[in-house]
Structures are given as C-alpha cells and as structure tokens.
Amino acid sequence: MNIAVCVKQIPDPATPGELDPETKTLKREGKLILDDSDAYGVEMALQLADAAGGGEVTLISMAPNDEVSGLRTALAMGAAKAVLVSDPVLQGSDALSTAKVIAKAVERAGEMDLVLTATESTDGYTGTVPEQVAELLGWPSLTFAKHIETADGKVKIQRQTEAGFDIVEASLPAVVSVTAGVVEPRYPSFKGIMAAKNKPVDNAKVADLGLSEDEVGWKGARQEITSIEAAPERQAGEKIEDEGDAHERIVAFLEQLKVI
Amino acid sequence: MPLPKVWVYAEGEDGKATSATLELLTKAREIGDTVEAVYSGADADTIAPQLGEYGATKVHSVDHGSSLSGVIGSALLAKLVADEQPDLILFAQSYDGRDAMGRLSVKLDRPVLTNGNGVEVDGDTVAVSTAVFGGNTIVTTAFAGEKPYLAGIRPKSFAPEPSGGGAAEVVKVDSVDAGRAAEAQVLDHHVEEQEGPKLEDADVVVSGGRGLGSAEAYEPLVEELAKVLKGASGASRAIVDAGWVPYSKQVGQTGKTVKPKVYIAIGISGATQHMVGMKGSDNIIAINKDPEAPIFSVSDLGVVGDASKVVPKLIEALKAKT
Numbered sequence: 364m365n366i367a368v369c370v371k372q373i374p375d376p377a378t379p380g381e382l383d384p385e386t387k388t389l390k391r392e393g394k395l396i397l398d399d400s401d402a403y404g405v406e407m408a409l410q411l412a413d414a415a416g417g418g419e420v421t422l423i424s425m426a427p428n429d430e431v432s433g434l435r436t437a438l439a440m441g442a443a444k445a446v447l448v449s450d451p452v453l454q455g456s457d458a459l460s461t462a463k464v465i466a467k468a469v470e471r472a473g474e475m476d477l478v479l480t481a482t483e484s485t486d487g488y489t490g491t492v493p494e495q496v497a498e499l500l501g502w503p504s505l506t507f508a509k510h511i512e513t514a515d516g517k518v519k520i521q522r523q524t525e526a527g528f529d530i531v532e533a534s535l536p537a538v539v540s541v542t543a544g545v546v547e548p549r550y551p552s553f554k555g556i557m558a559a560k561n562k563p564v565d566n567a568k569v570a571d572l573g574l575s576e577d578e579v580g581w582k583g584a585r586q587e588i589t590s591i592e593a594a595p596e597r598q599a600g601e602k603i604e605d606e607g608d609a610h611e612r613i614v615a616f617l618e619q620l621k622v623i
Numbered sequence: 624m625p626l627p628k629v630w631v632y633a634e635g636e637d638g639k640a641t642s643a644t645l646e647l648l649t650k651a652r653e654i655g656d657t658v659e660a661v662y663s664g665a666d667a668d669t670i671a672p673q674l675g676e677y678g679a680t681k682v683h684s685v686d687h688g689s690s691l692s693g694v695i696g697s698a699l700l701a702k703l704v705a706d707e708q709p710d711l712i713l714f715a716q717s718y719d720g721r722d723a724m725g726r727l728s729v730k731l732d733r734p735v736l737t738n739g740n741g742v743e744v745d746g747d748t749v750a751v752s753t754a755v756f757g758g759n760t761i762v763t764t765a766f767a768g769e770k771p772y773l774a775g776i777r778p779k780s781f782a783p784e785p786s787g788g789g790a791a792e793v794v795k796v797d798s799v800d801a802g803r804a805a806e807a808q809v810l811d812h813h814v815e816e817q818e819g820p821k822l823e824d825a826d827v828v829v830s831g832g833r834g835l836g837s838a839e840a841y842e843p844l845v846e847e848l849a850k851v852l853k854g855a856s857g858a859s860r861a862i863v864d865a866g867w868v869p870y871s872k873q874v875g876q877t878g879k880t881v882k883p884k885v886y887i888a889i890g891i892s893g894a895t896q897h898m899v900g901m902k903g904s905d906n907i908i909a910i911n912k913d914p915e916a917p918i919f920s921v922s923d924l925g926v927v928g929d930a931s932k933v934v935p936k937l938i939e940a941l942k943a944k945t
C-alpha cells in the first residue's frame with residue numbers, strides 16, 4: 364500500500380508567532396520544524412504500510428526556501444521519500460491554493476492508495492486543506508479520524524463527532540485526516556537519522572506541477588487583510604494565596620454571582 | 624447596506640438545529656436582506672420551524688442517506704449556487720461544516736475564510752475577523768474575488784436571538800451528485816454517555832488540566848465539582864492527549880469554545896490555545912499552585928494553591944449549603 368502523508372514545516376511553536384507588518388503573513392524566519400500534528404500522520408502511515416505487508420510512505424510538503432528540516436525528521440521516522448514544493452510565487456497562498464499544490468504534488472508522487480493529513484496545522488489552522496485536497500483529487504474524505512484500519516481495498520475509521528464517534532468506511536484511494544493521539548509517534552532512531560540524509564527529496568516548482576502563478580500566492584488567495592489589531596484584554600481580578608481557607612472565598616464569589 | 628442574500632449552512636442534532644446554526648442565522652439577519660438555510664439531512668421538515676424562528680425564510684435540503692452529511696451538503700450547495708446567487712454563505716466551524724466548506728470552495732473555486740468570530744459588511748466589502756495567537760490579535764480579512772463569499776465561523780461567536788418568524792419553507796432536492804466522495808459511508812454511531820448539561824450550553828464549566836496529577840483525580844475533583852454546581856466538566860488538551868478524558872471535553876482552539884457564567888480552571892496553566900476557548904466566559908476562577916501561571920492574567924478570582932487540597936474542601940462546603 365502506497366501512502367502519501369502531507370507534512371507541514373512550521374516555525375517552532377515554542378517561540379510565539381508574529382505577523383509581518385509589511386506582508387501581513389506569519390513571520391517564518393529561521394529553521395522550520397515538522398508540525399507535531401503531522402507526526403501522527405507519519406506514524407500512522409508507517410504502521411498502515413507495515414500492516415498491509417509493504418508499500419512506500421511518501422511525504423508531501425509545501426514550504427518556503429527549500430526547507431527540508433521537518434522533512435528530514437519525518438524521513439528519519441521511516442518515510443521513504445518526499446516531494447517538496449518550494450517557490451517564491453507561493454508566498455501568500457491560502458488554504459485553497461495550498462490544497463491545489465498538494466493535490467498536484469500527490470499526483471506527481473505516483474499511484475497512491477491513501478493520503479493522510481492532520482485535521483489542522485499548528486500555525487495556520489484553517490482546517491480545510493484535507494477536504495479541499497480530496498475534492499481536487501475526486502476522492503472520498505474521511506475526516507477527524509481517531510482510529511484507522513485498511514483491508515480489502517477499503518479504509519475504515521472512527522470519526523470524531525460531537526457526541527462520540529462514527530464508524531465511516533470508503534473504498535481506496537481516499538484522503539483521511541487524523542486527530543492528535545491516533546497513534547503514538549516514534550522518536551527517530553540514530554540509524555533513522557543517518558539514513559534520512561540520503562533519502563530522495565523531489566524538488567518541484569509551481570510550473571512543474573502544471574499550475575499557473577495566478578492560482579497561487581497573493582493573487583490566488585483573492586482576499587486582503589484589512590486590519591490587524593490587539594484584542595481587548597481581559598482584566599485580571601483578585602488573586603489570593605491558599606492558607607487553608609481559599610474555598611470559602613470561592614464559595615462567597617459563587618454566591619455573589621448567584622450561581623449557588 | 625445589507626447583502627441581498629445570505630445563506631447559512633444549517634446543521635441539526637437529534638431533530639433540532641445546532642446552537643451554532645441559530646447563531647449564524649441571527650448574524651445573517653443583521654447583514655442580509657434575505658436569509659435562507661441549506662441543510663443536508665432527512666429531517667428538514669422537523670427543523671424548519673426552528674430555522675424560521677431564527678430568520679430563515681426557506682430551507683433548501685437534501686437527504687444525505689448514509690453518506691457524510693457535509694460531503695452531500697457541499698454538492699447541494701454547488702448545485703444551487705448558480706441559480707440562487709447567494710452573496711455570502713456562512714458555515715459553522717464544526718466537523719460537518721468543515722467538510723462542506725472545504726469541498727464547496729473547490730467546487731466553486733472560491734477561497735474560504737475560516738475560524739472567523741465576526742463578519743462585517745461595509746458597502747461592497749465583506750470581511751471576516753479571526754482571533755490569532757490565542758486571541759491576542761484580531762486579523763480582519765476582506766474578500767476580494769467573486770461572490771459567493773464563503774466563511775467558516777466558530778461556534779459561540781454571536782448570541783442567538785429569535786426573530787419570531789414563521790416556519791421556513793422547505794424546498795427539497797431529490798438527489799445530488801457528489802461523485803466518489805459519496806462513497807464514504809457512515810456504518811455506525813457511537814454515543815459517549817454524558818450526564819448533566821452540554822459543555823457548550825452549561826452555565827458553569829469546571830475544567831481540569833495536567834495539574835490534577837493523575838487521571839484518577841478527574842472524577843472526584845472536576846466531575847464532582849461540576850455536579851454540585853449543576854455544570855459541565857471540561858479539560859485542557861494536555862489531559863485529553865494523555866487519554867485521561869475523551870476529546871469531547873476539550874476546551875480551546877482545537878476543542879470547544881465555551882462562554883459560561885462561571886468557568887473554573889483547575890490545574891490548567893493557561894496556554895493561549897486553551898484561553899482562546901474560554902476567555903469569553905463571564906467570570907473565571909482559577910486554581911493553580913504556580914503564582915505565575917498565565918491563567919491568572921484572565922481570572923476574576925485566582926487561587927494560588929494545591930488543587931488536591933482546595934477542591935475537596937470546596938466541594939464539601941458547597942454540599943453543606945445544599
């Protein structure tokens with residue numbers, strides 16, 4: 364079974380995000396890392412390929428400046444190869460343009476049975492890329508999976524719902540978006556890290572994918588940021604140290620609010 | 624000037640429209656002349672009176688059968704858009720809403736602005752505002768392309784208010800062509816038992832985080848306190864990911880947004896991604912042993928203390944009162 368996993372390479376979330384006042388996009392300076400949310404997809408893909416008795420896991424990523432740091436992490440986990448789309452004309456791309464690039468990159472990667480994504484990225488969290496990729500490919504999408512199995516040319520998932528979960532099944536090929544916690548991602552081994560250095564990364568430009576420049580980047584986004592403002596701050600109130608009687612203060616507060 | 628026609632992608636649950644749907648209808652009335660709903664489900668007739676009560680004059684519907692409702696919903700929307708010419712379509716940022724808006728954006732080749740918590744119409748300009756960086760910054764983005772504009776809005780962004788309208792007229796479409804996407808079939812539903820009010824609707828929400836120390840502490844501290852206050856219990860993502868409680872309890876950016884009268888955070892540090900889901904609460908009480916915990920920057924009453932000591936005494940005291 365051949366599986367493509369979409370992996371986003373993002374600025375380290377531990378350093379707080381900032382918007383560039385000039386370009387009005389997220390600042391992406393310095394080295395990018397593998398989005399944690401996508402580590403679940405990579406692990407899931409490796410396990411599914413294993414359970415199916417073979418097949419390759421291919422990474423798909425769109426990132427600025429030919430960034431490969433995050434890809435290397437995922438290759439070190441065990442993925443076989445990657446397609447990386449990096450092109451200055453992609454700057455400003457929205458979710459739809461991103462999905463167009465990813466769908467084309469998946470086609471470029473060869474015959475796939477399954478495409479895995481996270482449900483939303485850590486830095487952008489538009490949360491629509493998986494469905495958009497599926498629609499572009501003309502495939503079913505099974506979204507918000509917390510458990511996945513494949514057998515007999517079909518994929519079956521537990522799909523998160525408001526009330527619990529649904530069992531959803533579709534024939535392959537299909538797109539599945541996975542929630543955090545679907546599996547426990549492995550840590551790359553030393554051997555894996557060494558091996559990753561020589562794994563193939565196929566670099567593609569927008570023109571190589573048969574997309575026009577007008578479909579991506581600022582032009583393709585067809586939207587304009589009109590303002591960036593600080594949100595109204597909430598004022599902190601009283602703060603007390605518990606000396607064995609803090610619960611009384613809480614009770615008094617709840618009484619004052621007429622909750623009890 | 625309002626927009627001529629605003630559509631709301633309606634969702635239902637147990638024969639009722641979801642609260643997010645009613646919130647969107649309320650907003651749609653404010654910014655649109657004509658408000659209509661589009662619904663993927665077999666029970667359009669059942670929810671039509673409620674959709675009408677909140678301002679929809681019509682509900683366009685299709686039965687999605689055992690296919691995913693958002694997938695079929697997007698095909699219905701795509702089929703109707705050319706004839707009906709809506710200016711703006713509002714979706715709830717929900718599981719099915721996301722399926723529907725994502726697919727529709729491709730079908731129509733239109734961008735979709737997601738995670739909004741406000742919609743503004745100013746002359747010809749329609750803009751969606753979104754809270755980023757844990758709600759510290761509000762970014763407003765205007766649509767620049769062709770209509771219809773598509774926007775995904777987080778639940779609880781607007782207060783639902785009935786307009787007193789009569790039942791919406793139901794216009795059924797027999798079937799739509801969703802292609803291979805329709806092959807995804809729902810085989811079974813699993814409902815996780817839940818006691819008390821729903822997290823999104825409760826007046827009091829008690830949430831626990833990693834500071835509880837262990838999964839075993841959740842029931843006697845968080846659930847018990849929620850029970851005596853007739854509220855709902857929630858959680859930080861840290862303990863959902865750790866498997867202590869189900870995902871349905873998660874509050875925050877990737878979980879639920881709650882706006883109760885009182886939110887009680889126990890052993891929760893106050894990461895921006897958590898706060899974006901609870902900062903809109905009327906009152907916030909935080910219990911955390913670290914006096915520097917960020918949660919105290921938004922709390923009306925902050926208690927610096929050990930949850931395993933404070934909470935049992937609090938539960939005792941509250942029980943003694945009732």
Ligand SMILES: Cc1cc2nc3c(=O)[nH]c(=O)nc-3n(C[C@H](O)[C@H](O)[C@H](O)COP(=O)(O)OP(=O)(O)OC[C@H]3O[C@@H](n4cnc5c(N)ncnc54)[C@H](O)[C@@H]3O)c2cc1C
Nearest residue numbers: 832833834859860861875876877878890891892897912930
């Ligand atoms: C893309 C993305 C999305 C996310 N979405 C969400 C989301 O939707 N919701 C969410 O909650 N998080 C979300 N997170 C995770 C978030 O960043 C934090 O990691 C998480 O909220 C931390 O949970 P916590 O406060 O329970 O744990 P911690 O941050 O570990 O805090 C535990 C707190 O407990 C206190 N404590 C310890 N012992 C005691 C004691 N005995 N008594 C009292 N207090 C004690 C500590 O002082 C500490 O402040 C997201 C993260 C990312 C990257």
Ligand SMILES: Nc1ncnc2c1ncn2[C@@H]1O[C@H](COP(=O)(O)O)[C@@H](O)[C@H]1O
Nearest residue numbers: 369370425481483484488489490491492
């Ligand atoms: N630039 C990208 N490169 C690779 N995968 C991506 C990219 N952007 C989004 N994705 C995938 O789509 C998911 C949802 O992204 P988003 O819709 O931006 O929240 C992510 O978690 C990734 O799995």
